[in-house]
Amino acid sequence: MANTTETKILTAAGKALLAQVNAEESPLTIDKLIFANIPNRADYPQSDDGVPADYVVFEKSVEQRGRLSADAVIYSTTLKSDEGPFDFNWTGAYSSEQGVLVTIDHHKLTPKTADEPGIAGNTLVRSVVLEYKDIAEITNITVDASTWQYDSAKRLKRMDDDSAQAMIDMNGKDWFIDDGFLVTPQSTAFNIKAGAGYVSGNRVQLEFDRIVQVPDKPAFIYVDAYREGSPTGEQTTLFDFVVTADEKDDYTNAQGVKHFVCKIAQVLADGSVSDLRPEGESASRDWVKKTTVQYVGSKNDVLSGIFEAGSIIKTIGYYSAFDGGDDEYVISKVKMHELAFQTKNGLWANSQELKKKEVDIRKFGAIANWSNDGSGADNSWVLQQLIDNDVNKLTGKGFFGLSKTVICRRNGIKLHSPSSDEFRFYANVANLPLFDIGTENLDEPGATVKYFTARGVGFGSDSWLSNCYGIKTTNDEYLDIRKCVFTSLSRGVSMAEQANETSIKAKVDDNLFYHCGWGVYGGQTRVADMDLTRNTFQNPHKGAGYFGYLDGGTHSGNKVFNELAVENKGFLYIKPIWLKFNDNDLFELGGGGLEIQSPLNSTFNSNTFVKCGKVNREASVSLVRFPITRRKMNSEFENTKIVSAYGSGVSVSDLEGLQFKGTKIDGVGNGAESGPYDGFVVTNSDIELLDVQLDGKGSTSEAGEGRYWLNATNSTVAVRQQQKIINWQMGEYLYGTSEIYVDEGDSLRKIRTNVTASLLDDKFVNDGELTSSVYINLPSARKVSGKKYSLVKNDESIYSLIFSAAPGESINGSSQIALNTKYGCLAVESVDGEWIILSGK
Numbered sequence: 001m002a003n004t005t006e007t008k009i010l011t012a013a014g015k016a017l018l019a020q021v022n023a024e025e026s027p028l029t030i031d032k033l034i035f036a037n038i039p040n041r042a043d044y045p046q047s048d049d050g051v052p053a054d055y056v057v058f059e060k061s062v063e064q065r066g067r068l069s070a071d072a073v074i075y076s077t078t079l080k081s082d083e084g085p086f087d088f089n090w091t092g093a094y095s096s097e098q099g100v101l102v103t104i105d106h107h108k109l110t111p112k113t114a115d116e117p118g119i120a121g122n123t124l125v126r127s128v129v130l131e132y133k134d135i136a137e138i139t140n141i142t143v144d145a146s147t148w149q150y151d152s153a154k155r156l157k158r159m160d161d162d163s164a165q166a167m168i169d170m171n172g173k174d175w176f177i178d179d180g181f182l183v184t185p186q187s188t189a190f191n192i193k194a195g196a197g198y199v200s201g202n203r204v205q206l207e208f209d210r211i212v213q214v215p216d217k218p219a220f221i222y223v224d225a226y227r228e229g230s231p232t233g234e235q236t237t238l239f240d241f242v243v244t245a246d247e248k249d250d251y252t253n254a255q256g257v258k259h260f261v262c263k264i265a266q267v268l269a270d271g272s273v274s275d276l277r278p279e280g281e282s283a284s285r286d287w288v289k290k291t292t293v294q295y296v297g298s299k300n301d302v303l304s305g306i307f308e309a310g311s312i313i314k315t316i317g318y319y320s321a322f323d324g325g326d327d328e329y330v331i332s333k334v335k336m337h338e339l340a341f342q343t344k345n346g347l348w349a350n351s352q353e354l355k356k357k358e359v360d361i362r363k364f365g366a367i368a369n370w371s372n373d374g375s376g377a378d379n380s381w382v383l384q385q386l387i388d389n390d391v392n393k394l395t396g397k398g399f400f401g402l403s404k405t406v407i408c409r410r411n412g413i414k415l416h417s418p419s420s421d422e423f424r425f426y427a428n429v430a431n432l433p434l435f436d437i438g439t440e441n442l443d444e445p446g447a448t449v450k451y452f453t454a455r456g457v458g459f460g461s462d463s464w465l466s467n468c469y470g471i472k473t474t475n476d477e478y479l480d481i482r483k484c485v486f487t488s489l490s491r492g493v494s495m496a497e498q499a500n501e502t503s504i505k506a507k508v509d510d511n512l513f514y515h516c517g518w519g520v521y522g523g524q525t526r527v528a529d530m531d532l533t534r535n536t537f538q539n540p541h542k543g544a545g546y547f548g549y550l551d552g553g554t555h556s557g558n559k560v561f562n563e564l565a566v567e568n569k570g571f572l573y574i575k576p577i578w579l580k581f582n583d584n585d586l587f588e589l590g591g592g593g594l595e596i597q598s599p600l601n602s603t604f605n606s607n608t609f610v611k612c613g614k615v616n617r618e619a620s621v622s623l624v625r626f627p628i629t630r631r632k633m634n635s636e637f638e639n640t641k642i643v644s645a646y647g648s649g650v651s652v653s654d655l656e657g658l659q660f661k662g663t664k665i666d667g668v669g670n671g672a673e674s675g676p677y678d679g680f681v682v683t684n685s686d687i688e689l690l691d692v693q694l695d696g697k698g699s700t701s702e703a704g705e706g707r708y709w710l711n712a713t714n715s716t717v718a719v720r721q722q723q724k725i726i727n728w729q730m731g732e733y734l735y736g737t738s739e740i741y742v743d744e745g746d747s748l749r750k751i752r753t754n755v756t757a758s759l760l761d762d763k764f765v766n767d768g769e770l771t772s773s774v775y776i777n778l779p780s781a782r783k784v785s786g787k788k789y790s791l792v793k794n795d796e797s798i799y800s801l802i803f804s805a806a807p808g809e810s811i812n813g814s815s816q817i818a819l820n821t822k823y824g825c826l827a828v829e830s831v832d833g834e835w836i837i838l839s840g841k
Contacts, residue, residue: 030093030094037086044106076125110124204223224239302341306344327353377401378402405436424457459487510535513535515539594609645665649663668698696729709725716739780809789829
């Protein structure tokens with residue numbers, strides 16, 4: 001028999017499956033809800049229907065199962081805001097294990113929207129109730145659904161009660177519109193006229209005239225109204241007509257349902273009728289206006305409404321009902337604050353939210369409609385007024401555009417996302433810091449802005465080239481930025497950028513900087529005790545972090561990832577002092593991973609640099625002396641790991657007092673067959689290497705083979721404790737007044753070279769006592785065509801002077817030539833890009 005009454009059914013296959021598993025005493029598992037959009041769908045499903053495969057729009061695993069009773073269980077899943085978009089008018093509960101469609105629901109077409117820029121998608125909870133004898137036992141579901149289902153009954157009842165009370169306050173307990181529910185005699189019966197009215201504030205509607213019999217006279221006719229909820233939660237007011245000679249009042253029946261009673265007529269003994277319908281007496285309009293809250297759906301309804309001065313208007317949403325934007329407004333003839341707005345009849349709606357210290361910016365006119373074409377609303381005025389009116393905490397939902405910088409010159413301002421929903425600010429124009437935290441325009445010398453906080457908030461623009469900043473600080477203390485997102489900005493956070501500006505004790509923790517020029521920019525002056533921790537920098541166009549003068553702080557747990565083919569860096573520090581740079585990981589940067597100028601009393605521990613220098617082949621770690629600063633730094637590098645460097649591993653220039661302990665280099669010159677790529681390049685410096693492991697080739701097939709593990713010019717290098725140095729083409733290279741001290745068990749080996757003439761002179765003479773063979777690079781023959789050199793070794797040691805041609809060139813067809821006897825000499829000339837031996841012994 002065809003189904004012509006039920007929109008929700010158990011399929012024939014589902015019934016058979018239930019009978020089967022019940023007989024076998026095996027559990028039934030329903031694990032999936034299927035959603036479809038069937039064109040011209042029938043009103044009622046049929047028991048032999050299957051899954052409409054051609055019209056399925058989405059499938060979702062069952063997330064919750066609950067026991068309603070021994071004979072009823074419920075299955076639920078949540079369609080999140082990022083799922084969709086699609087529409088559906090068919091839902092089925094499915095057992096994947098058995099391959100059976102168990103239930104079908106034909107319901108109205110339901111839209112499922114998805115997140116878009118500036119607009120959040122809707123979130124839907126879809127549930128299927130399965131009723132069958134002993135179904136809880138068959139499905140092995142023991143968890144009471146009340147433990148996880150949200151019970152909205154109390155909230156809905158309170159809303160209904162509030163609405164009914166509002167109607168009572170405005171017009172009285174019981175009243176009727178025009179002739180609605182008017183009782184008149186009609187032959188041997190009595191007619192109740194169609195219409196509408198309110199019983200105890202609950203709206204009752206009679207669609208058609210009703211005829212009632214009054215057998216015993218005199219008698220009263222009552223409307224007996226009550227509210228009833230459907231299984232899906234809708235609350236409706238139902239009513240009956242009661243004819244009795246008794247006096248009746250409101251009552252609660254045996255099932256606990258409250259009934260509201262209103263006497264509408266009296267039928268007298270002679271059959272005439274006395275109209276007893278109330279006329280809506282109660283409070284005066286003036287009293288109602290000044291004391292009663294009038295409810296409207298949203299702020300837009302306030303704008304388009306006509307109200308009287310003194311009215312109190314409450315919204316139950318901002319854009320739409322129940323979207324979190326509820327507010328209360330006092331209607332006045334005067335504008336009580338700058339954030340008031342005018343209603344349709346010109347009166348001012350003054351928000352009462354301004355009295356609070358935490359507000360939703362949408363309640364004051366902020367519109368979340370940012371678009372990258374600049375067509376969105378400018379919300380900067382709203383935010384500025386809120387901040388200037390001493391609102392401390394700003395919240396909201398959506399993408400809000402700004403065309404002017406929001407100036408924050410008060411202590412304790414907070415931008416907080418109220419939940420996991422997105423709350424973001426984007427630039428409508430170029431050259432715009434979104435928020436400026438500072439006091440450069442205040443008269444008080446030395447003043448600072450304290451305790452600015454951003455939590456879970458987004459900042460962005462349409463391109464990092466737009467020269468927009470997320471947060472800019474001038475003179476601030478205790479800046480606190482956590483779990484925020486910075487997107488496509490020239491600088492995510494810019495601190496103390498100009499002379500005489502300071503930023504003290506800032507914390508930037510657990511944020512994402514995506515496609516920014518610089519993630520965090522420390523300016524050219526003083527940033528003190530600044531902690532930069534657990535942040536992710538993805539595809540920085542210039543670098544993850546830049547600090548012109550950092551006075552203390554911990555920078556740890558940060559990760560830098562790069563997929564751009566640009567010369568971006570990891571972190572650049574100029575004259576840092578007391579810096580702790582620990583446990584950071586940097587991957588595949590186009591330039592160097594870490595560049596530091598004159599680091600004083602700083603530590604760098606357990607940092608990893610993978611495939612840095614990909615574009616310009618800079619060293620993974622570079623240290624140089626900043627002009628007009630002392631050379632001795634007293635800084636340590638411990639457990640530094642450099643993997644598959646495209647350039648050299650570590651470069652040090654013009655510094656003393658640097659110690660490298662536990663450094664591991666796993667390949668340099670990545671992807672290059674040959675080239676000037678070394679482990680340590682040390683120039684005019686004094687450093688110490690402890691327990692180093694230096695592999696010139698590395699463990700990856702992409703790595704090249706390093707040239708020198710140490711390339712030292714006018715430097716002193718102490719190599720202590722254990723060391724493992726393998727896979728280097730030429731060992732160490734010393735030039736000028738360089739010396740190496742190498743621990744060898746109980747003895748100390750000294751390697752030294754003294755060069756009295758530059759290789760660019762016509763004659764090179766070694767007049768030092770060699771304690772080890774020394775490599776010396778000849779200049780490129782291509783660059784000094786026709787040049788002749790006379791090369792002389794003048795000591796008696798067994799060690800050699802080994803002269804090497806530039807990469808890709810040769811000396812008489814060989815890459816190297818050695819002088820290994822006293823007064824050994826060699827004359828060479830550059831011809832057609834190669835060195836030719838003229839004479840030698």
